[in-house]
Amino acid sequence: xxxxxxxxxxxxxxxxxxxxxxxxxxxxxxxxxxxxxxxxxxxxxxxxxxxxxxxxxxxxxxxxxxxxxxxxxxxxxxxxxxxxxxxxxxxxxxxxxxxxxxxxxxxxxxxxxxxxxxxxxxxxxxxxx
Numbered sequence: 001x002x003x004x005x006x007x008x009x010x011x012x013x014x015x016x017x018x019x020x021x022x023x024x025x026x027x028x029x030x031x032x033x034x035x036x037x038x039x040x041x042x043x044x045x046x047x048x049x050x051x052x053x054x055x056x057x058x059x060x061x062x063x064x065x066x067x068x069x070x071x072x073x074x075x076x077x078x079x080x081x082x083x084x085x086x087x088x089x090x091x092x093x094x095x096x097x098x099x100x101x102x103x104x105x106x107x108x109x110x111x112x113x114x115x116x117x118x119x120x121x122x123x124x125x126x127x128x129x
Contacts (some may be wrong), residue, residue, distance in 0.1 A: 051117040055109035062102010063087070063095050067109070075126045107129060 050070065058067035065080025078097045087095025107116060108129060120126050 050122070051109055051112070051114060054121075055106045056119060058102045058106025058109060060106075062106055063099035065098065065102070067102060068127075071121055073125075076127045 007013060054067045054070045061067070063080065063084040065077035065084065068074070068077030068080060080101065081097035083094040087093065087098075105128075107120070112120065
């Protein structure tokens with residue numbers, strides 16, 4: 001009978017160590033998940049950087065539609081890109097049009113508050129002006 005207690009003691013201590021390791025792993029996983037969540041929120045909620053980037057790209061490279069791609073408006077970005085490239089065949093008329101659109105949008109982006117910009121262009125997905 002004494003031998004059985006000795007074998008159970010080894011089993012109990014091993015089980016306790018495994019339980020402790022599992023608890024430590026779970027705590028570490030929760031901590032890591034929270035760190036990733038905080039980092040994700042910091043990156044995705046940083047509206048000023050997206051506003052500033054989209055505004056400046058609209059002003060300087062608006063004829064290429066780059067600012068539209070930054071905001072996730074791929075169709076509108078392709079339209080401006082095509083208009084910009086067509087400028088080589090239309091003596092710059094379509095490039096000028098897409099450049100004016102980009103300039104106006106860039107100025108509008110930069111004059112909005114961060115909350116207005118985020119609500120209008122990222123939440124409500126207003127694609128033009």
